[in-house]
Amino acid sequence: MIAALGIADTDRKENAFTVCVCDEGQLADTQADAYVVLTASDEGFAQALRTIGARNPAIGHPGYGLMPPIGHIATVVAEVTVSGVLLQALALAAGEKPAAARINVEHVVLHMIMPLVSAHSVGINNSAVIPPSLTTYPLGIVPCADGQVGAYQAVPTEWPRFCTMIGRDDIVDSWPTVAARRENGASIWEAAESWFRSHTVADVVRLAQEAGLPYAPVLPLDALAKSAYLHRRGAIAVDSGIGLRPGAPFCVENLETDAVSYSSREAVREAIFSALPTPVAGPLAGLVVVEVTQHWAGPLTARFLADYGALVIKCEPTGGDFWRVTGSLGGEGVSWTFEPINLGKGSMVVNLKDASDRALLNALLGACDISVENLSQGARERGGLAFQDISALNPGIMAVSLPGYEVEGPLAALRGMGWSFEVAS
Incomplete structure (x- = not known):
């Protein structure tokens, strides 16, 4: 990281980058390059539980049981800490001495609880689906002619596409809501079983991807460990003492x-700052981020940048990020899956298939400092969002790409979500 960011210097012993992580109130190491302060309290955790219970009465309990294990909390806090350190490293690379990053552990926990509540809401623990599906509608690991696939069609618009794919358009209106489908999971599997069992894994994944469903093959346990691509990019390393390691x-x-x-770069930037509310104060103040993302990973990446003061413009497809219509609170018009990871952003609709919208997006990309996208390989290339395309518009841009699986190799073309990746790995 130090070499890539160009922050190595002769004053830093052996190019070391020292990070001090401490609890609030502890004495920090004044010689460290980066500082991260963690804050949490018993009252804060109790408030997180009360918040979850109050906002999600349908769960049937006040949040207890949704609290992630302490080990998971520690892992995510460590990941957020690394993000804070990386941002401070970027400030050092720019010749500035950054302020300490402050991480409210209670807020981190609250963000972790949200997906768990979402999972309960779609019926992971309550569905009537029976084996051989290993979980429930709308999530499941289901058997095919020669293996298993991860089947995912949680978004309401995916249900009719699923029915068409399995040749059962007649059942679309039988269970018109997510709640109805959750309660009739066994019947849905009964309608779909013969289709899955008569197709190979490769055919099911191909047909699902063509239908816009993020299916993935359930890979052998050692498949990713043997991936030449992951070894080549350094995501998997070989240590002579312990073997494979991340x-x-x-x-x-x-x-x-x-x-x-871009010829109109400054004029576009001026228009952006004039049109949108002033971001929060932070070390990234003055930077413009354009994100073309949906779901979780991409939006959360840009949310962190907004938290640090960047002005973020979220470009959404016609109809909006599909998470806007999941996890909605009845009568409030708010989604508790969408809101937490999109706070502090501006938003606009961009149809990548429309020439005028593409021209507008190109103007934004030409004027911004950072771009973030988590599109599938095909959508990325068709939308002109591959790195070579963006850098042609803006040679100084920092382009962040979060591909689902790989940027090359047999899985590169697959679209997917968190569930798909977990199934594959």
């Missing part, structure tokens, strides 16, 4: 280009 979870690459900056 490597860096990200890859930083630089691309030299002869492109010139």
Whole structure:
């Protein structure tokens, strides 16, 4: 990371980057390069539980039982800490001495609880689905002719596409709501079983992807460990003492280009700052981020940047990010899956298939400092959001891409979500 960011210098012993992580009130190491302060309290955890219970009465209990295990909390706090350190490293690379990053552990826990509540709401623990499906509608690991696939069709618009794929358009109106489908999971499996068992894994995944359903093959346990792509990019490393071990979870690459900056860059930036509310104060103040993302990973990445003061513009497809219509609170018009990871952003509709919308997006990309996308390979290339396309518009841009699986290899073209990736791994 130090080498990639260009922050190594002769004053830093052996190019070491020292990080001090401490609880609030502890004496910090004044010689460290980066500081992260963790704050939490018993009252804060209790408030998180009360908040979950109050906002989700349908769960039937006040949040207890949804609290993630302490080990999971520690892991996520560590990941957020690394994010804070990386942002401070970027400030160092720019010649500035960053302020300490402050992480409210209670807020982190609250964000972790949200997906668990979402899972309960779609019936992971309450469905009538019986084996051989290993979980429930709308999530399931189901058997095919020669293996298993992870089947995912939680979004309401995916249900009719699922029915068409299995040749059962006649059942679309039988269970018109998520609640109805949750309660009749066994009947849905009965309608779909013969279709799945008569198709190979490869055919099911191909047909599902063509239908816009994020299915994935259930891979052998050692498949990812043997991935040449993951070894080549350093995500998996080989240690002579312990064998396989995880490597860096990200890859930083630089691309030299002869492109010139977008001609109207400054005018577009001025219009952006005039049109949107002033972001929160922070070390990234003055930076413009354009995100073309949905669901979780991409929006949360941009949310962190907004938390640190960047002005973030979220570009959503016609109809909006599909998480806007999941986890909605009755009568409130608010989604507790969408809201927490999209706070502090501006938002606009961009149809990547429309020429005028594409021209507008290109203007934003040409004027921004950072872009974030988590599209599938095909959508990324069709939308002109591959790194070589973006850098041609803006040679100084930092482009962040979160591909579902790989950028090359047999899984590169698959679209997916968290469930799909967990199934594959």
